Amino acid sequence: MKVTKKQPKPKGTQKSADSKAVQEPTSFHTEFSGSRRQNDEQDQDELSEILTEKPKAQGYPHLAHRIRNIPQEIVTSKWSPPSQQVQDQVREIFTYAMRSVIPTRRDERRGTEAEILLRQVVRKLERRVSRMLLPPNAKGMHFDLNQLLERNRILESHLTPATHANELLKKEIKRAELELADEKRNLAELETNLKSARLEQKKQDRPHPLLRLPKNFKIQGDGPEDIGLRPSTGTDMSVFDNFENPDPDLGHILEQLRRSLESMQANHDQVQGIDEAIKYAKVALDDVLFNHASSEQYDSL
Structure with missing residues:
Protein backbone atom coordinates (compact mmCIF):
# COMPACT_ATOMS: atom_id res chain seq x y z
CA MET A 1 0.00 0.00 0.00
CA LYS A 2 1.33 3.40 -0.94
CA VAL A 3 1.34 5.96 1.93
CA THR A 4 1.34 9.67 1.10
CA LYS A 5 2.07 12.48 3.53
CA LYS A 6 -0.89 14.68 4.22
CA GLN A 7 -0.29 18.25 3.07
CA PRO A 8 -1.83 21.24 4.91
CA LYS A 9 -4.66 22.87 3.01
CA PRO A 10 -6.27 26.27 3.24
CA LYS A 11 -9.36 26.73 5.32
CA GLY A 12 -11.51 27.28 2.29
CA THR A 13 -10.82 23.77 1.09
CA GLN A 14 -11.30 21.97 4.44
CA LYS A 15 -14.91 21.08 3.65
CA SER A 16 -14.09 19.49 0.36
CA ALA A 17 -11.26 17.48 1.97
CA ASP A 18 -13.60 16.22 4.67
CA SER A 19 -16.19 15.19 2.11
CA LYS A 20 -13.49 13.42 0.13
CA ALA A 21 -12.35 11.58 3.23
CA VAL A 22 -15.91 10.46 3.84
CA GLN A 23 -16.27 9.18 0.27
CA GLU A 24 -13.06 7.11 0.34
CA PRO A 25 -14.70 3.96 1.80
CA THR A 26 -17.39 4.16 -0.85
CA SER A 27 -14.82 4.34 -3.63
CA PHE A 28 -12.90 1.46 -2.05
CA HIS A 29 -16.07 -0.63 -1.93
CA THR A 30 -16.84 0.24 -5.54
CA GLU A 31 -13.31 -0.68 -6.59
CA PHE A 32 -13.53 -3.96 -4.69
CA SER A 33 -16.92 -4.78 -6.23
CA GLY A 34 -15.60 -3.95 -9.69
CA SER A 35 -12.57 -6.20 -9.17
CA ARG A 36 -14.82 -9.03 -8.02
CA ARG A 37 -17.13 -8.55 -10.99
CA GLN A 38 -14.14 -8.47 -13.32
CA ASN A 39 -12.82 -11.71 -11.81
CA ASP A 40 -16.23 -13.32 -12.22
CA GLU A 41 -16.38 -12.25 -15.84
CA GLN A 42 -12.85 -13.56 -16.43
CA ASP A 43 -13.73 -16.89 -14.81
CA GLN A 44 -16.87 -17.07 -16.92
CA ASP A 45 -14.89 -16.43 -20.10
CA GLU A 46 -12.32 -19.08 -19.22
CA LEU A 47 -15.02 -21.60 -18.39
CA SER A 48 -16.82 -20.81 -21.61
CA GLU A 49 -13.64 -21.44 -23.57
CA ILE A 50 -13.04 -24.74 -21.77
CA LEU A 51 -16.62 -25.95 -22.09
CA THR A 52 -17.04 -24.90 -25.71
CA GLU A 53 -13.71 -26.37 -26.80
CA LYS A 54 -14.40 -29.43 -28.95
CA PRO A 55 -12.57 -32.59 -27.88
CA LYS A 56 -10.13 -34.05 -30.36
CA ALA A 57 -11.18 -37.66 -29.82
CA GLN A 58 -14.72 -38.31 -31.06
CA GLY A 59 -14.65 -42.10 -30.86
CA TYR A 60 -16.72 -42.30 -27.66
CA PRO A 61 -20.45 -41.65 -27.19
CA HIS A 62 -21.22 -38.10 -26.21
CA LEU A 63 -24.28 -35.93 -25.80
CA ALA A 64 -25.21 -33.49 -28.52
CA HIS A 65 -25.52 -29.80 -27.72
CA ARG A 66 -29.04 -28.49 -27.32
CA ILE A 67 -29.80 -24.84 -26.65
CA ARG A 68 -33.04 -23.48 -25.23
CA ASN A 69 -33.72 -19.77 -25.18
CA ILE A 70 -35.35 -18.75 -21.89
CA PRO A 71 -36.36 -15.13 -21.26
CA GLN A 72 -34.33 -13.29 -18.66
CA GLU A 73 -37.51 -12.29 -16.82
CA ILE A 74 -38.38 -15.93 -16.13
CA VAL A 75 -34.85 -16.69 -14.95
CA HIS A 142 -31.13 -34.73 -10.17
CA PHE A 143 -27.65 -34.19 -8.70
CA ASP A 144 -27.35 -37.41 -6.71
CA LEU A 145 -24.22 -39.23 -7.88
CA ASN A 146 -25.53 -42.76 -7.36
CA GLN A 147 -28.75 -42.06 -9.22
CA LEU A 148 -26.83 -40.41 -12.03
CA LEU A 149 -24.52 -43.41 -12.36
CA GLU A 150 -27.49 -45.77 -12.47
CA ARG A 151 -29.18 -43.56 -15.02
CA ASN A 152 -26.02 -43.56 -17.16
CA ARG A 153 -25.82 -47.34 -16.94
CA ILE A 154 -29.41 -47.69 -18.16
CA LEU A 155 -28.82 -45.23 -20.98
CA GLU A 156 -25.65 -47.04 -22.05
CA SER A 157 -27.54 -50.34 -22.11
CA HIS A 158 -30.03 -48.69 -24.47
CA LEU A 159 -27.32 -46.95 -26.45
CA THR A 160 -25.44 -50.11 -27.48
CA PRO A 161 -28.36 -51.74 -29.38
CA ALA A 162 -29.29 -48.38 -30.85
CA THR A 163 -25.71 -47.91 -32.07
CA HIS A 164 -25.68 -51.36 -33.67
CA ALA A 165 -29.03 -50.69 -35.30
CA ASN A 166 -27.72 -47.38 -36.58
CA GLU A 167 -24.69 -49.11 -38.11
CA LEU A 168 -26.93 -51.67 -39.79
CA LEU A 169 -29.12 -48.89 -41.16
CA LYS A 170 -26.06 -47.10 -42.53
CA LYS A 171 -24.96 -50.29 -44.31
CA GLU A 172 -28.45 -50.79 -45.74
CA ILE A 173 -28.53 -47.18 -46.92
CA LYS A 174 -25.14 -47.61 -48.60
CA ARG A 175 -26.28 -50.82 -50.29
CA ALA A 176 -29.50 -49.16 -51.45
CA GLU A 177 -27.51 -46.22 -52.82
CA LEU A 178 -25.28 -48.59 -54.81
CA GLU A 179 -28.32 -50.39 -56.19
CA LEU A 180 -29.90 -47.07 -57.07
CA ALA A 181 -26.74 -46.03 -58.94
CA ASP A 182 -26.80 -49.31 -60.91
CA GLU A 183 -30.47 -48.83 -61.75
CA LYS A 184 -29.79 -45.29 -62.89
CA ARG A 185 -27.02 -46.53 -65.20
CA ASN A 186 -29.32 -49.23 -66.58
CA LEU A 187 -32.08 -46.68 -67.08
CA ALA A 188 -29.72 -44.36 -68.95
CA GLU A 189 -28.62 -47.25 -71.18
CA LEU A 190 -32.24 -48.21 -71.88
CA GLU A 191 -33.12 -44.62 -72.74
CA THR A 192 -30.16 -44.46 -75.15
CA ASN A 193 -31.23 -47.72 -76.80
CA LEU A 194 -34.80 -46.46 -77.04
CA LYS A 195 -33.68 -43.28 -78.79
CA SER A 196 -31.56 -45.29 -81.22
CA ALA A 197 -34.47 -47.65 -81.94
CA ARG A 198 -36.83 -44.74 -82.55
CA LEU A 199 -34.36 -43.11 -84.93
CA GLU A 200 -33.89 -46.40 -86.80
CA GLN A 201 -37.65 -46.94 -86.99
CA LYS A 202 -38.16 -43.39 -88.21
CA LYS A 203 -35.46 -43.93 -90.81
CA GLN A 204 -37.06 -47.15 -92.00
CA ASP A 205 -40.51 -45.56 -92.16
CA ARG A 206 -39.28 -42.90 -94.57
CA PRO A 207 -40.24 -43.64 -98.18
CA HIS A 208 -37.56 -44.50 -100.68
CA PRO A 209 -36.22 -41.50 -102.60
CA LEU A 210 -37.59 -42.96 -105.84
CA LEU A 211 -41.03 -43.18 -104.24
CA ARG A 212 -41.06 -39.70 -102.80
CA LEU A 213 -43.58 -37.48 -104.50
CA PRO A 214 -43.72 -33.73 -104.25
CA LYS A 215 -46.40 -32.14 -102.17
CA ASN A 216 -49.82 -31.67 -103.80
CA PHE A 217 -48.85 -34.18 -106.50
CA LYS A 218 -51.72 -35.44 -108.65
CA ILE A 219 -51.64 -38.17 -111.30
CA GLN A 220 -52.80 -36.70 -114.59
CA GLY A 221 -53.10 -39.06 -117.54
CA ASP A 222 -50.48 -41.49 -116.25
CA GLY A 223 -52.75 -44.13 -114.75
CA PRO A 224 -53.02 -47.67 -116.14
CA GLU A 225 -56.42 -46.92 -117.68
CA ASP A 226 -55.17 -43.69 -119.22
CA ILE A 227 -52.21 -45.21 -121.08
CA GLY A 228 -54.05 -48.39 -122.04
CA LEU A 229 -51.53 -50.70 -120.41
CA ARG A 230 -52.12 -54.36 -121.18
CA PRO A 231 -49.95 -57.45 -120.96
CA SER A 232 -48.09 -58.37 -124.08
CA THR A 233 -49.08 -61.55 -125.96
CA GLY A 234 -47.02 -63.72 -128.20
CA THR A 235 -47.22 -63.38 -131.97
CA ASP A 236 -49.77 -65.67 -133.50
CA MET A 237 -47.96 -67.51 -136.26
CA SER A 238 -51.04 -69.36 -137.46
CA VAL A 239 -52.02 -66.50 -139.74
CA PHE A 240 -49.39 -67.68 -142.15
CA ASP A 241 -51.00 -71.10 -142.36
CA ASN A 242 -54.21 -69.80 -143.95
CA PHE A 243 -52.62 -68.92 -147.23
CA GLU A 244 -53.79 -71.29 -149.93
CA ASN A 245 -51.65 -71.67 -152.97
CA PRO A 246 -49.31 -68.83 -152.15
CA ASP A 247 -47.53 -67.01 -154.87
CA PRO A 248 -44.35 -68.89 -155.79
CA ASP A 249 -42.40 -65.67 -155.56
CA LEU A 250 -43.85 -64.87 -152.13
CA GLY A 251 -43.67 -68.37 -150.74
CA HIS A 252 -39.93 -68.24 -150.26
CA ILE A 253 -40.14 -64.80 -148.62
CA LEU A 254 -42.96 -65.85 -146.32
CA GLU A 255 -41.00 -68.90 -145.25
CA GLN A 256 -37.99 -66.75 -144.35
CA LEU A 257 -40.23 -64.31 -142.51
CA ARG A 258 -41.80 -67.16 -140.51
CA ARG A 259 -38.43 -68.50 -139.48
CA SER A 260 -37.27 -65.00 -138.48
CA LEU A 261 -40.36 -64.43 -136.35
CA GLU A 262 -39.99 -67.82 -134.69
CA SER A 263 -36.34 -67.05 -133.91
CA MET A 264 -37.26 -63.67 -132.46
CA GLN A 265 -40.00 -65.28 -130.38
CA ALA A 266 -37.56 -67.86 -129.02
CA ASN A 267 -35.00 -65.18 -128.17
CA HIS A 268 -37.65 -63.13 -126.41
CA ASP A 269 -38.70 -66.12 -124.33
CA GLN A 270 -35.10 -66.64 -123.25
CA VAL A 271 -34.62 -63.07 -121.98
CA GLN A 272 -38.08 -62.78 -120.48
CA GLY A 273 -37.80 -61.78 -116.73
CA ILE A 274 -34.41 -60.12 -117.07
CA ASP A 275 -36.02 -56.66 -116.93
CA GLU A 276 -37.70 -57.49 -113.62
CA ALA A 277 -34.42 -58.81 -112.19
CA ILE A 278 -32.58 -55.69 -113.28
CA LYS A 279 -35.22 -53.47 -111.68
CA TYR A 280 -35.08 -55.50 -108.44
CA ALA A 281 -31.28 -55.26 -108.37
CA LYS A 282 -31.44 -51.50 -108.89
CA VAL A 283 -33.93 -51.11 -106.04
CA ALA A 284 -31.82 -53.27 -103.69
CA LEU A 285 -28.63 -51.39 -104.57
CA ASP A 286 -30.34 -48.06 -104.04
CA ASP A 287 -31.68 -49.21 -100.66
CA VAL A 288 -28.18 -50.24 -99.53
CA LEU A 289 -26.75 -46.89 -100.61
CA PHE A 290 -29.58 -45.02 -98.89
CA ASN A 291 -29.00 -46.81 -95.54
CA HIS A 292 -25.19 -46.82 -95.47
CA ALA A 293 -24.00 -43.87 -97.55
CA SER A 294 -24.08 -40.24 -96.50
CA SER A 295 -26.36 -37.70 -98.14
CA GLU A 296 -23.52 -36.26 -100.26
CA GLN A 297 -22.39 -39.70 -101.41
CA TYR A 298 -25.94 -40.76 -102.19
CA ASP A 299 -26.64 -37.63 -104.22
CA SER A 300 -23.38 -38.04 -106.16
CA LEU A 301 -24.23 -41.65 -107.04
Whole structure:
Protein backbone atom coordinates (compact mmCIF):
# COMPACT_ATOMS: atom_id res chain seq x y z
CA MET A 1 0.00 0.00 0.00
CA LYS A 2 1.33 3.40 -0.94
CA VAL A 3 1.34 5.96 1.93
CA THR A 4 1.34 9.67 1.10
CA LYS A 5 2.07 12.48 3.53
CA LYS A 6 -0.89 14.68 4.22
CA GLN A 7 -0.29 18.25 3.07
CA PRO A 8 -1.83 21.24 4.91
CA LYS A 9 -4.66 22.87 3.01
CA PRO A 10 -6.27 26.27 3.24
CA LYS A 11 -9.36 26.73 5.32
CA GLY A 12 -11.51 27.28 2.29
CA THR A 13 -10.82 23.77 1.09
CA GLN A 14 -11.30 21.97 4.44
CA LYS A 15 -14.91 21.08 3.65
CA SER A 16 -14.09 19.49 0.36
CA ALA A 17 -11.26 17.48 1.97
CA ASP A 18 -13.60 16.22 4.67
CA SER A 19 -16.19 15.19 2.11
CA LYS A 20 -13.49 13.42 0.13
CA ALA A 21 -12.35 11.58 3.23
CA VAL A 22 -15.91 10.46 3.84
CA GLN A 23 -16.27 9.18 0.27
CA GLU A 24 -13.06 7.11 0.34
CA PRO A 25 -14.70 3.96 1.80
CA THR A 26 -17.39 4.16 -0.85
CA SER A 27 -14.82 4.34 -3.63
CA PHE A 28 -12.90 1.46 -2.05
CA HIS A 29 -16.07 -0.63 -1.93
CA THR A 30 -16.84 0.24 -5.54
CA GLU A 31 -13.31 -0.68 -6.59
CA PHE A 32 -13.53 -3.96 -4.69
CA SER A 33 -16.92 -4.78 -6.23
CA GLY A 34 -15.60 -3.95 -9.69
CA SER A 35 -12.57 -6.20 -9.17
CA ARG A 36 -14.82 -9.03 -8.02
CA ARG A 37 -17.13 -8.55 -10.99
CA GLN A 38 -14.14 -8.47 -13.32
CA ASN A 39 -12.82 -11.71 -11.81
CA ASP A 40 -16.23 -13.32 -12.22
CA GLU A 41 -16.38 -12.25 -15.84
CA GLN A 42 -12.85 -13.56 -16.43
CA ASP A 43 -13.73 -16.89 -14.81
CA GLN A 44 -16.87 -17.07 -16.92
CA ASP A 45 -14.89 -16.43 -20.10
CA GLU A 46 -12.32 -19.08 -19.22
CA LEU A 47 -15.02 -21.60 -18.39
CA SER A 48 -16.82 -20.81 -21.61
CA GLU A 49 -13.64 -21.44 -23.57
CA ILE A 50 -13.04 -24.74 -21.77
CA LEU A 51 -16.62 -25.95 -22.09
CA THR A 52 -17.04 -24.90 -25.71
CA GLU A 53 -13.71 -26.37 -26.80
CA LYS A 54 -14.40 -29.43 -28.95
CA PRO A 55 -12.57 -32.59 -27.88
CA LYS A 56 -10.13 -34.05 -30.36
CA ALA A 57 -11.18 -37.66 -29.82
CA GLN A 58 -14.72 -38.31 -31.06
CA GLY A 59 -14.65 -42.10 -30.86
CA TYR A 60 -16.72 -42.30 -27.66
CA PRO A 61 -20.45 -41.65 -27.19
CA HIS A 62 -21.22 -38.10 -26.21
CA LEU A 63 -24.28 -35.93 -25.80
CA ALA A 64 -25.21 -33.49 -28.52
CA HIS A 65 -25.52 -29.80 -27.72
CA ARG A 66 -29.04 -28.49 -27.32
CA ILE A 67 -29.80 -24.84 -26.65
CA ARG A 68 -33.04 -23.48 -25.23
CA ASN A 69 -33.72 -19.77 -25.18
CA ILE A 70 -35.35 -18.75 -21.89
CA PRO A 71 -36.36 -15.13 -21.26
CA GLN A 72 -34.33 -13.29 -18.66
CA GLU A 73 -37.51 -12.29 -16.82
CA ILE A 74 -38.38 -15.93 -16.13
CA VAL A 75 -34.85 -16.69 -14.95
CA THR A 76 -34.85 -13.70 -12.62
CA SER A 77 -38.32 -14.23 -11.19
CA LYS A 78 -38.70 -18.03 -10.99
CA TRP A 79 -35.21 -19.49 -10.81
CA SER A 80 -33.43 -19.69 -7.46
CA PRO A 81 -29.89 -20.42 -6.18
CA PRO A 82 -29.10 -24.04 -5.24
CA SER A 83 -29.27 -25.19 -1.67
CA GLN A 84 -26.22 -26.26 0.28
CA GLN A 85 -27.13 -29.90 -0.26
CA VAL A 86 -27.26 -29.42 -4.01
CA GLN A 87 -23.93 -27.59 -3.94
CA ASP A 88 -22.32 -30.48 -2.08
CA GLN A 89 -23.78 -32.97 -4.54
CA VAL A 90 -22.48 -30.97 -7.50
CA ARG A 91 -18.99 -30.81 -5.95
CA GLU A 92 -19.11 -34.57 -5.43
CA ILE A 93 -19.94 -35.03 -9.11
CA PHE A 94 -17.01 -32.80 -10.11
CA THR A 95 -14.63 -34.78 -7.89
CA TYR A 96 -15.85 -38.11 -9.28
CA ALA A 97 -15.47 -36.90 -12.86
CA MET A 98 -11.94 -35.67 -12.18
CA ARG A 99 -10.92 -38.94 -10.52
CA SER A 100 -12.34 -41.02 -13.37
CA VAL A 101 -10.44 -39.05 -16.03
CA ILE A 102 -6.97 -38.84 -14.49
CA PRO A 103 -6.25 -42.64 -14.35
CA THR A 104 -6.83 -42.90 -18.11
CA ARG A 105 -3.50 -41.15 -18.74
CA ARG A 106 -0.71 -43.70 -19.06
CA ASP A 107 2.04 -41.10 -19.10
CA GLU A 108 2.67 -39.89 -15.56
CA ARG A 109 3.67 -36.42 -16.71
CA ARG A 110 0.54 -36.04 -18.80
CA GLY A 111 -1.51 -37.36 -15.92
CA THR A 112 -0.08 -34.71 -13.63
CA GLU A 113 -0.78 -31.99 -16.19
CA ALA A 114 -4.32 -33.25 -16.63
CA GLU A 115 -4.86 -33.31 -12.87
CA ILE A 116 -3.63 -29.72 -12.50
CA LEU A 117 -5.81 -28.52 -15.34
CA LEU A 118 -8.87 -30.36 -14.07
CA ARG A 119 -8.40 -29.02 -10.55
CA GLN A 120 -8.32 -25.48 -11.93
CA VAL A 121 -11.51 -26.11 -13.87
CA VAL A 122 -13.20 -27.75 -10.88
CA ARG A 123 -12.27 -24.84 -8.58
CA LYS A 124 -13.70 -22.35 -11.03
CA LEU A 125 -16.85 -24.40 -11.40
CA GLU A 126 -17.21 -24.75 -7.62
CA ARG A 127 -16.94 -20.98 -7.20
CA ARG A 128 -19.79 -20.56 -9.63
CA VAL A 129 -22.06 -23.21 -8.13
CA SER A 130 -23.28 -20.96 -5.33
CA ARG A 131 -24.08 -18.18 -7.81
CA MET A 132 -25.93 -20.43 -10.21
CA LEU A 133 -29.68 -20.21 -10.73
CA LEU A 134 -31.63 -23.43 -11.11
CA PRO A 135 -35.13 -23.87 -12.57
CA PRO A 136 -37.94 -24.60 -10.10
CA ASN A 137 -38.33 -28.23 -11.25
CA ALA A 138 -34.67 -29.03 -10.47
CA LYS A 139 -34.47 -31.20 -7.37
CA GLY A 140 -31.72 -32.69 -5.29
CA MET A 141 -32.30 -36.11 -6.83
CA HIS A 142 -31.13 -34.73 -10.17
CA PHE A 143 -27.65 -34.19 -8.70
CA ASP A 144 -27.35 -37.41 -6.71
CA LEU A 145 -24.22 -39.23 -7.88
CA ASN A 146 -25.53 -42.76 -7.36
CA GLN A 147 -28.75 -42.06 -9.22
CA LEU A 148 -26.83 -40.41 -12.03
CA LEU A 149 -24.52 -43.41 -12.36
CA GLU A 150 -27.49 -45.77 -12.47
CA ARG A 151 -29.18 -43.56 -15.02
CA ASN A 152 -26.02 -43.56 -17.16
CA ARG A 153 -25.82 -47.34 -16.94
CA ILE A 154 -29.41 -47.69 -18.16
CA LEU A 155 -28.82 -45.23 -20.98
CA GLU A 156 -25.65 -47.04 -22.05
CA SER A 157 -27.54 -50.34 -22.11
CA HIS A 158 -30.03 -48.69 -24.47
CA LEU A 159 -27.32 -46.95 -26.45
CA THR A 160 -25.44 -50.11 -27.48
CA PRO A 161 -28.36 -51.74 -29.38
CA ALA A 162 -29.29 -48.38 -30.85
CA THR A 163 -25.71 -47.91 -32.07
CA HIS A 164 -25.68 -51.36 -33.67
CA ALA A 165 -29.03 -50.69 -35.30
CA ASN A 166 -27.72 -47.38 -36.58
CA GLU A 167 -24.69 -49.11 -38.11
CA LEU A 168 -26.93 -51.67 -39.79
CA LEU A 169 -29.12 -48.89 -41.16
CA LYS A 170 -26.06 -47.10 -42.53
CA LYS A 171 -24.96 -50.29 -44.31
CA GLU A 172 -28.45 -50.79 -45.74
CA ILE A 173 -28.53 -47.18 -46.92
CA LYS A 174 -25.14 -47.61 -48.60
CA ARG A 175 -26.28 -50.82 -50.29
CA ALA A 176 -29.50 -49.16 -51.45
CA GLU A 177 -27.51 -46.22 -52.82
CA LEU A 178 -25.28 -48.59 -54.81
CA GLU A 179 -28.32 -50.39 -56.19
CA LEU A 180 -29.90 -47.07 -57.07
CA ALA A 181 -26.74 -46.03 -58.94
CA ASP A 182 -26.80 -49.31 -60.91
CA GLU A 183 -30.47 -48.83 -61.75
CA LYS A 184 -29.79 -45.29 -62.89
CA ARG A 185 -27.02 -46.53 -65.20
CA ASN A 186 -29.32 -49.23 -66.58
CA LEU A 187 -32.08 -46.68 -67.08
CA ALA A 188 -29.72 -44.36 -68.95
CA GLU A 189 -28.62 -47.25 -71.18
CA LEU A 190 -32.24 -48.21 -71.88
CA GLU A 191 -33.12 -44.62 -72.74
CA THR A 192 -30.16 -44.46 -75.15
CA ASN A 193 -31.23 -47.72 -76.80
CA LEU A 194 -34.80 -46.46 -77.04
CA LYS A 195 -33.68 -43.28 -78.79
CA SER A 196 -31.56 -45.29 -81.22
CA ALA A 197 -34.47 -47.65 -81.94
CA ARG A 198 -36.83 -44.74 -82.55
CA LEU A 199 -34.36 -43.11 -84.93
CA GLU A 200 -33.89 -46.40 -86.80
CA GLN A 201 -37.65 -46.94 -86.99
CA LYS A 202 -38.16 -43.39 -88.21
CA LYS A 203 -35.46 -43.93 -90.81
CA GLN A 204 -37.06 -47.15 -92.00
CA ASP A 205 -40.51 -45.56 -92.16
CA ARG A 206 -39.28 -42.90 -94.57
CA PRO A 207 -40.24 -43.64 -98.18
CA HIS A 208 -37.56 -44.50 -100.68
CA PRO A 209 -36.22 -41.50 -102.60
CA LEU A 210 -37.59 -42.96 -105.84
CA LEU A 211 -41.03 -43.18 -104.24
CA ARG A 212 -41.06 -39.70 -102.80
CA LEU A 213 -43.58 -37.48 -104.50
CA PRO A 214 -43.72 -33.73 -104.25
CA LYS A 215 -46.40 -32.14 -102.17
CA ASN A 216 -49.82 -31.67 -103.80
CA PHE A 217 -48.85 -34.18 -106.50
CA LYS A 218 -51.72 -35.44 -108.65
CA ILE A 219 -51.64 -38.17 -111.30
CA GLN A 220 -52.80 -36.70 -114.59
CA GLY A 221 -53.10 -39.06 -117.54
CA ASP A 222 -50.48 -41.49 -116.25
CA GLY A 223 -52.75 -44.13 -114.75
CA PRO A 224 -53.02 -47.67 -116.14
CA GLU A 225 -56.42 -46.92 -117.68
CA ASP A 226 -55.17 -43.69 -119.22
CA ILE A 227 -52.21 -45.21 -121.08
CA GLY A 228 -54.05 -48.39 -122.04
CA LEU A 229 -51.53 -50.70 -120.41
CA ARG A 230 -52.12 -54.36 -121.18
CA PRO A 231 -49.95 -57.45 -120.96
CA SER A 232 -48.09 -58.37 -124.08
CA THR A 233 -49.08 -61.55 -125.96
CA GLY A 234 -47.02 -63.72 -128.20
CA THR A 235 -47.22 -63.38 -131.97
CA ASP A 236 -49.77 -65.67 -133.50
CA MET A 237 -47.96 -67.51 -136.26
CA SER A 238 -51.04 -69.36 -137.46
CA VAL A 239 -52.02 -66.50 -139.74
CA PHE A 240 -49.39 -67.68 -142.15
CA ASP A 241 -51.00 -71.10 -142.36
CA ASN A 242 -54.21 -69.80 -143.95
CA PHE A 243 -52.62 -68.92 -147.23
CA GLU A 244 -53.79 -71.29 -149.93
CA ASN A 245 -51.65 -71.67 -152.97
CA PRO A 246 -49.31 -68.83 -152.15
CA ASP A 247 -47.53 -67.01 -154.87
CA PRO A 248 -44.35 -68.89 -155.79
CA ASP A 249 -42.40 -65.67 -155.56
CA LEU A 250 -43.85 -64.87 -152.13
CA GLY A 251 -43.67 -68.37 -150.74
CA HIS A 252 -39.93 -68.24 -150.26
CA ILE A 253 -40.14 -64.80 -148.62
CA LEU A 254 -42.96 -65.85 -146.32
CA GLU A 255 -41.00 -68.90 -145.25
CA GLN A 256 -37.99 -66.75 -144.35
CA LEU A 257 -40.23 -64.31 -142.51
CA ARG A 258 -41.80 -67.16 -140.51
CA ARG A 259 -38.43 -68.50 -139.48
CA SER A 260 -37.27 -65.00 -138.48
CA LEU A 261 -40.36 -64.43 -136.35
CA GLU A 262 -39.99 -67.82 -134.69
CA SER A 263 -36.34 -67.05 -133.91
CA MET A 264 -37.26 -63.67 -132.46
CA GLN A 265 -40.00 -65.28 -130.38
CA ALA A 266 -37.56 -67.86 -129.02
CA ASN A 267 -35.00 -65.18 -128.17
CA HIS A 268 -37.65 -63.13 -126.41
CA ASP A 269 -38.70 -66.12 -124.33
CA GLN A 270 -35.10 -66.64 -123.25
CA VAL A 271 -34.62 -63.07 -121.98
CA GLN A 272 -38.08 -62.78 -120.48
CA GLY A 273 -37.80 -61.78 -116.73
CA ILE A 274 -34.41 -60.12 -117.07
CA ASP A 275 -36.02 -56.66 -116.93
CA GLU A 276 -37.70 -57.49 -113.62
CA ALA A 277 -34.42 -58.81 -112.19
CA ILE A 278 -32.58 -55.69 -113.28
CA LYS A 279 -35.22 -53.47 -111.68
CA TYR A 280 -35.08 -55.50 -108.44
CA ALA A 281 -31.28 -55.26 -108.37
CA LYS A 282 -31.44 -51.50 -108.89
CA VAL A 283 -33.93 -51.11 -106.04
CA ALA A 284 -31.82 -53.27 -103.69
CA LEU A 285 -28.63 -51.39 -104.57
CA ASP A 286 -30.34 -48.06 -104.04
CA ASP A 287 -31.68 -49.21 -100.66
CA VAL A 288 -28.18 -50.24 -99.53
CA LEU A 289 -26.75 -46.89 -100.61
CA PHE A 290 -29.58 -45.02 -98.89
CA ASN A 291 -29.00 -46.81 -95.54
CA HIS A 292 -25.19 -46.82 -95.47
CA ALA A 293 -24.00 -43.87 -97.55
CA SER A 294 -24.08 -40.24 -96.50
CA SER A 295 -26.36 -37.70 -98.14
CA GLU A 296 -23.52 -36.26 -100.26
CA GLN A 297 -22.39 -39.70 -101.41
CA TYR A 298 -25.94 -40.76 -102.19
CA ASP A 299 -26.64 -37.63 -104.22
CA SER A 300 -23.38 -38.04 -106.16
CA LEU A 301 -24.23 -41.65 -107.04
